[in-house]
Amino acid sequence: MAEQKLSIPKGYRKTKQREAILKVLERAEYPINAEQIFMELKNRGIEISLSTIYRNLEMLTKEGLVVKSYMMNEDKARFALPDKKNYLVCEKCGKIVIIDNCPFDKFKEELIEVHGFDITGHSIEVYGVCPDCQKKG
């Protein structure tokens, strides 16, 4: 179950900004937004602009290395590595807890047992290709 090291996708140049963003996402424990990445890098003394962060997040998302998501009562997008895309959010304090095993293989009761959350709701989005589009190739 070793963490596979992330690398910049083929066809894209290796820049210190790009690598720094990936490193922050790797170390993050849950989805974070562009501004948080910006701050984290600023704290580490790494020069970067917000637009560069946005441009890279867009690229990484398009390439499938990163997953974009939105949370209730937030108007900013969050980004995370795919293994951190399913999570529990506390309505009160905003605490985020990653769900390690795919929720599709579990039940609500089990989530309650494992995390101790009092679950009040959830939202699920499933992506795929509909029958019509499958036919159209």
Add this chain to the structure above:
Amino acid sequence: MAEQKLSIPKGYRKTKQREAILKVLERAEYPINAEQIFMELKNRGIEISLSTIYRNLEMLTKEGLVVKSYMMNEDKARFALPDKKNYLVCEKCGKIVIIDNCPFDKFKEELIEVHGFDITGHSIEVYGVCPDCQKKG
């Protein structure tokens, strides 16, 4: 399995705009955004402003009558009645199909069987109160 008619929450006034918004949400087959509600009402000759729509959607969401969500590659929020908050989205054409039974009680395979989608991914968000906050009351 009769659809329970939506009504304006206690403490809020009954206005034609408020009722019109609720009616649009009731008739909608899947989550829609503020602009779509605006257009729908305009087509029906109902006078309303976008800000009134936003203000009401915020109130309805806060009161739990409506659920807000975001979709991939869209920078607008969508709103729907709670029974339409779980759905399948086609990555190719954007078609939205409501998942009638709580996905937590099903498996991916069943979704494939029922809807014929080729499922490529999903994201799940669970809301609740964490153990710490439960203790704090």
Add this chain to the structure above:
DNA sequence: TTTCAAATGCAAACCATTTGCAAAAAAATC
């Protein structure tokens, strides 16, 4: 009715995100 808080419409403000463009940096080529 009269009264008054709540709701609306309009325009302006907000703010996360995007974009144009010139300069800087990376990879390719010589």
Add this chain to the structure above:
DNA sequence: GATTTTTTTGCAAATGGTTTGCATTTGAAA
């Protein structure tokens, strides 16, 4: 390793969904 080519970056300005201030209208209580 210098030169050329292409990508990437930074900055500032633009974008666009959403929010907000305020004067006016409306709902419902009295």
